[in-house]
Amino acid sequence: NAGVTQTPKFQVLKTGQSMTLQCAQDMNHEYMSWYRQDPGMGLRLIHYSVGAGITDQGEVPNGYNVSRSTTEDFPLRLLSAAPSQTSVYFCASSYSRATTSNGYTFGSGTRLTVV
Amino acid sequence: AQSVAQPEDQVNVAEGNPLTVKCTYSVSGNPYLFWYVQYPNRGLQFLLKYITGDNLVKGSYGFEAEFNKSQTSFHLKKPSALVSDSALYFCAVRDATGGSYIPTFGRGTSLIVHP
Numbered sequence: 001n002a003g004v005t006q007t008p009k010f011q012v013l014k015t016g017q018s019m020t021l022q023c024a025q026d027m028n029h030e031y032m033s034w035y036r037q038d039p040g041m042g043l044r045l046i047h048y049s050v051g052a053g054i055t056d057q058g059e060v061p062n063g064y065n066v067s068r069s070t071t072e073d074f075p076l077r078l079l080s081a082a083p084s085q086t087s088v089y090f091c092a093s094s095y096s097r098a099t100t101s102n103g104y105t106f107g108s109g110t111r112l113t114v115v
Numbered sequence: 116a117q118s119v120a121q122p123e124d125q126v127n128v129a130e131g132n133p134l135t136v137k138c139t140y141s142v143s144g145n146p147y148l149f150w151y152v153q154y155p156n157r158g159l160q161f162l163l164k165y166i167t168g169d170n171l172v173k174g175s176y177g178f179e180a181e182f183n184k185s186q187t188s189f190h191l192k193k194p195s196a197l198v199s200d201s202a203l204y205f206c207a208v209r210d211a212t213g214g215s216y217i218p219t220f221g222r223g224t225s226l227i228v229h230p
Contacts, residue, residue, distance in 0.1 A: 004158070033217075040124075042205065042222035043159075058217070090158055103149050103207075104218075106158030 002026050006091050006107035013081040013114045021076040021110050023091030029105070031094045032074040036060065036087040037109075043090070049074055050096070081114045088112070117142045119208045121221035128196045129229050136191040136224045138206030145211040148189040149218065150180055153203040162204075165189060166211075176200070196228045 007022045025032065033048035045058030049068040063085060065077040078085060088111050092104040119140045128134045140146055147166055151159040163174025170182045180191045191204060203225050209218040
């Protein structure tokens with residue numbers, strides 16, 4: 001089924017470890033983004049990309065890196081995990097960043113725990 | 116700057132009764148407004164949007180929302196609630212005049228429909 005696929009669904013990391021959260025979409029969407037969801041905080045934008053080779057920072061970028069080598073993939077890298085990065089991470093995409101027709105398509109999320 | 120407020124952390128309603136989930140917003144120009152729903156352990160799903168035109172917008176699963184410019188509100192409504200409507204609901208806004216094109220999400224409102 002077409003959509004946004006995130007892997008893994010669950011992950012436990014030790015403080016200081018690094019890892020990559022994967023996000024792939026098969027809808028030929030130009031715009032992709034990463035959010036984190038924390039209780040009482042709603043969704044906060046980490047990084048976004050308006051097309052292959054173009055990325056930019058969102059509201060809470062510190063401790064995270066992204067790259068966009070293809071239209072389909074937008075991985076999120078945690079450089080040195082900290083307990084404050086315990087959260088649920090969502091990848092979202094749309095045809096373009098100005099798209100308003102059907103909002104964003106979200107992945108099912110990655111629940112990350114840093115101990 | 117743009118912002119959105121969902122003043123209720125939780126809304127409780129009996130099955131069969133009408134429901135309202137409140138949202139107020141602030142933008143510099145005209146707003147584009149969205150509602151999303153998140154079921155447990157799932158990503159957000161687009162419900163409906165207001166771009167322009169009729170102030171009453173109809174969306175998925177029998178939901179509708181009313182845009183009120185003078186009160187800067189976009190409340191989500193449904194005439195008869197179902198237990199299956201129990202979920203987390205997010206309002207989002209972005210400035211229609213452009214800028215970053217990135218929407219701002221509210222903190223979410225948990226809707227609980229009692230049998």
